[in-house]
Amino acid sequence: MKASEVRGHLDGLLLSVLESGPLHGYAVITAVQERSNGVLELRKGTIYPALNRLERLGLLRSTWESSGERKRRCYELTDAGRRSLETERKVWREFTAAIGSVLEPAPRPGAAT
Amino acid sequence: MSAPYAPTERAADPIEAHVAELAAALHGPAREKDRMLAELREGLVDAAADLSADTAPDPGPRTGTTPDAAHEAIRQFGAVADLAPGFQRELTVAQARHTARGVMLVVPFLLPCWYVLATAAGPAAERLPHPAQVLLAHLGGTAAATALAAAVFLAATGPLARRLPTPDRLPLLVAWTGTTAAVALALSALTLTLASLLTANWPLSVLAGAVTIACHSKIAASARACRRCARLPVAAPA
Numbered sequence: 001m002k003a004s005e006v007r008g009h010l011d012g013l014l015l016s017v018l019e020s021g022p023l024h025g026y027a028v029i030t031a032v033q034e035r036s037n038g039v040l041e042l043r044k045g046t047i048y049p050a051l052n053r054l055e056r057l058g059l060l061r062s063t064w065e066s067s068g069e070r071k072r073r074c075y076e077l078t079d080a081g082r083r084s085l086e087t088e089r090k091v092w093r094e095f096t097a098a099i100g101s102v103l104e105p106a107p108r109p110g111a112a113t
Numbered sequence: 114m115s116a117p118y119a120p121t122e123r124a125a126d127p128i129e130a131h132v133a134e135l136a137a138a139l140h141g142p143a144r145e146k147d148r149m150l151a152e153l154r155e156g157l158v159d160a161a162a163d164l165s166a167d168t169a170p171d172p173g174p175r176t177g178t179t180p181d182a183a184h185e186a187i188r189q190f191g192a193v194a195d196l197a198p199g200f201q202r203e204l205t206v207a208q209a210r211h212t213a214r215g216v217m218l219v220v221p222f223l224l225p226c227w228y229v230l231a232t233a234a235g236p237a238a239e240r241l242p243h244p245a246q247v248l249l250a251h252l253g254g255t256a257a258a259t260a261l262a263a264a265v266f267l268a269a270t271g272p273l274a275r276r277l278p279t280p281d282r283l284p285l286l287v288a289w290t291g292t293t294a295a296v297a298l299a300l301s302a303l304t305l306t307l308a309s310l311l312t313a314n315w316p317l318s319v320l321a322g323a324v325t326i327a328c329h330s331k332i333a334a335s336a337r338a339c340r341r342c343a344r345l346p347v348a349a350p351a
Contacts, residue, residue, distance in 0.1 A: 025156050045190035045195070048149060048156065048200070049203045073148070080272075
């Protein structure tokens with residue numbers, strides 16, 4: 001699945017992988033790819049502005065952590081981020097249920113076979 | 114914030130060269146820009162190390178990466194032309210918020226100073242001339258309106274942006290609001306300086322004029338940077 005098809009769902013994906021605990025940017029990228037078994041192709045560099053935007057909106061907070069000579073920016077969900085994730089999930093379930101009911105309609109009761 | 118590499122090593126490192134090329138394409142507040150680029154650099158180094166672990170028997174001493182792995186990591190992250198609009202969008206918003214915050218902090222501090230100067234009780238010789246008072250009142254009103262607009266912009270690009278989309282032209286609007294505030298401050302400083310020639314209480318007017326011109330310089334520089342950022346191409350949010 002190409003990066004353009006992920007468009008519109010990226011916020012939900014990023015919030016979702018951060019639900020279990022803080023991660024730095026590259027770990028967020030690998031977590032999305034691992035969870036999707038490599039199906040979701042992200043243009044990795046575009047994740048960083050997206051994380052920055054989610055922090056600006058108050059859905060994430062970040063801290064810089066040192067590891068030897070390197071510094072990493074770690075992100076975690078805020079309370080608003082958890083609420084937003086729940087909303088994203090609800091909207092996604094409704095969306096997939098609606099699309100699914102059109103693409104794979106259930107057989108009508110009493111229909112001739 | 115940048116990694117501690119020697120200049121020669123920096124020039125030879127494809128990741129450093131890529132980050133430097135992206136840095137040259139971006140404009141915005143230096144602190145935010147450095148932080149975003151440092152974060153990207155760390156991600157590229159991690160990706161190159163992951164790629165090297167699978168392919169190279171003898172990775173380099175510094176980052177554990179090979180040049181091939183570094184080039185592949187850069188390819189996976191995206192070319193400068195692909196990355197710059199997304200990074201620039203955040204930097205433009207950051208610059209607009211920086212300008213709006215400056216207007217919001219400076220104007221409410223200056224307005225009471227002008228008000229006290231213009232309406233101070235005392236002998237007529239110590240008060241500002243009437244035309245100067247009227248002009249300051251109008252400029253004060255203009256500056257107050259820009260401060261209110263700046264507060265709205267800050268909210269619209271912060272928590273409110275969760276519910277409302279941020280208009281693409283908002284940073285440009287912030288830039289011109291900042292410019293308006295800067296012009297109002299410059300005219301006020303000029304008014305106070307000229308009025309100080311006509312009043313016995315001139316040291317206070319000169320002091321207020323000097324503080325106002327200092328604030329003008331700060332806001333004008335920020336508004337100029339904001340106008341520059343607002344003209345650059347940006348990507349739509351994902």
